[in-house]
Amino acid sequence: MNFFEVRDGELHCEDVPLARIAEAVGTPVYVYSTATLERHYNVFQTAFAHRRALVAFAVKANSNLSVLRVLARLGAGADTVSEGEIRRALAAGMPPQRIVFSGMGKTAHELAFAIEAGVSEINVESEPELDLLVKIAEGLGARPAVTIRVNPDIAAGGHDKIATGKSDNKFGVSFSEAERLYAKAYASRSLNPIGVACHIGSQITDLRPMRAAFAKMRGLVQTLRAQGLPVERLDLGGGLGAPYFDQPDPPSPAQFAAMVDEALDGLDIDLVFEPGRVIAANAGVLLTSVIHIHERPNEDGHAGKRFLVVDAAMNDLVRPAMYDAFHDLRPVKTPRAGANLSAMDVVGPVCETGDTFSRDSLLPPLAPGDLAAFMTAGAYGATMSSEYNSRPLAPEVLVRGAEFAVTRPRPTYEEMLAREPFAPWLA
Numbered sequence: 001m002n003f004f005e006v007r008d009g010e011l012h013c014e015d016v017p018l019a020r021i022a023e024a025v026g027t028p029v030y031v032y033s034t035a036t037l038e039r040h041y042n043v044f045q046t047a048f049a050h051r052r053a054l055v056a057f058a059v060k061a062n063s064n065l066s067v068l069r070v071l072a073r074l075g076a077g078a079d080t081v082s083e084g085e086i087r088r089a090l091a092a093g094m095p096p097q098r099i100v101f102s103g104m105g106k107t108a109h110e111l112a113f114a115i116e117a118g119v120s121e122i123n124v125e126s127e128p129e130l131d132l133l134v135k136i137a138e139g140l141g142a143r144p145a146v147t148i149r150v151n152p153d154i155a156a157g158g159h160d161k162i163a164t165g166k167s168d169n170k171f172g173v174s175f176s177e178a179e180r181l182y183a184k185a186y187a188s189r190s191l192n193p194i195g196v197a198c199h200i201g202s203q204i205t206d207l208r209p210m211r212a213a214f215a216k217m218r219g220l221v222q223t224l225r226a227q228g229l230p231v232e233r234l235d236l237g238g239g240l241g242a243p244y245f246d247q248p249d250p251p252s253p254a255q256f257a258a259m260v261d262e263a264l265d266g267l268d269i270d271l272v273f274e275p276g277r278v279i280a281a282n283a284g285v286l287l288t289s290v291i292h293i294h295e296r297p298n299e300d301g302h303a304g305k306r307f308l309v310v311d312a313a314m315n316d317l318v319r320p321a322m323y324d325a326f327h328d329l330r331p332v333k334t335p336r337a338g339a340n341l342s343a344m345d346v347v348g349p350v351c352e353t354g355d356t357f358s359r360d361s362l363l364p365p366l367a368p369g370d371l372a373a374f375m376t377a378g379a380y381g382a383t384m385s386s387e388y389n390s391r392p393l394a395p396e397v398l399v400r401g402a403e404f405a406v407t408r409p410r411p412t413y414e415e416m417l418a419r420e421p422f423a424p425w426l427a
């Protein structure tokens with residue numbers, strides 16, 4: 001469910017015609033819907049209203065400060081994986097008691113920053129990290145709350161590059177290591193071990209592997225408690241899939257919550273969730289304009305392949321090139337009834353074959369200048385964008401009802417070049 005709808009023959013975001021945003025801001029541009037973000041957060045949060053649960057939005061999915069503030073005002077926390085993300089969460093108004101710090105290669109500087117910021121939990125992913133954290137905490141005279149991230153050795157489906165829960169992935173420690181590290185953290189006196197954490201992957205649409213992983217986590221909590229160690233928190237990560245085009249509907253947050261209850265089977269514990277994609281994906285689109293249609297005749301001179309060349313590219317939205325992801329492209333103006341569909345490859349202007357959004361998509365007639373929107377681009381879209389090919393970062397716009405605001409402007413070329421001072425001997 002989202003608030004991108006056709007009204008009077010035109011795609012809108014809430015009450016704003018996308019064409020109006022394109023006119024004011026230019027394309028390509030990311031457009032986010034406040035109502036959709038709010039709805040997705042509330043549905044997720046409500047699914048766990050019967051438990052003590054913190055919903056910590058995974059900032060890496062969408063780190064725009066206004067997006068984070070929308071969620072912060074609803075009571076969301078933040079799952080962060082770098083000092084930069086902690087700074088964003090704080091700047092957006094998320095209290096440190098709702099910020100979780102994850103990541104498998106935190107630097108000493110980042111760990112010290114997180115301790116001083118007073119984040120609610122540092123997820124420790126390895127023994128060297130634990131040892132480093134002990135030293136830093138001692139130096140600061142602090143006793144930070146930590147959880148140990150376990151790798152439950154479960155394949156959860158999804159693309160290889162975003163699976164994190166198998167033992168050959170780089171994330172987390174085994175169950176036996178987790179027991180040992182938990183006891184070590186407890187004995188250190190400079191760390192406050194409060195729980196255990198896991199996160200097995202992203203875009204997960206089958207609840208069974210999650211259920212198996214969570215049941216193993218329940219077992220770990222019980223084992224630790226049986227050893228007399230206090231365990232008050234269980235962080236079950238993110239990973240719930242979002243509905244992309246043409247895919248079977250992923251489980252709803254309510255179904256996910258029912259599964260969690262079953263897997264935990266009455267375990268009394270505070271829960272933390274780190275959803276990213278399921279909150280933000282459907283809340284954003286990447287709005288683009290058609291540059292031209294490029295037709296390449298076959299050898300025999302007959303009509304061959306057709307390419308729809310748009311002004312968005314892999315530097316703006318890398319998921320198709322990187323994860324073989326598919327984003328449905330919807331024309332902003334509804335095609336006239338009975339318009340012929342024809343097969344086209346949708347491509348961007350970057351000089352790489354990888355700059356292909358989709359192959360042989362059936363699309364209505366489109367002309368240069370026509371607007372179209374890549375749907376479901378609110379997660380891992382703008383956050384993964386770059387200036388490859390010296391294309392300025394796509395701006396971000398937030399819509400609320402009939403209003404919209406530019407929440408990250410497109411840099412000018414002057415700004416882009418000014419970031420690179422010449423080496424003094426070249427100046």
Ligand SMILES: *Cc1c(COP(=O)(O)O)cnc(C)c1O
Pocket residue numbers: 058060061079102103199201202203237238239240274275276277278
């Ligand atoms: C990426 C990530 C998430 C969010 O995953 P989604 O699939 O977007 O829900 C949560 N926790 C951790 C530790 C992550 O690395």
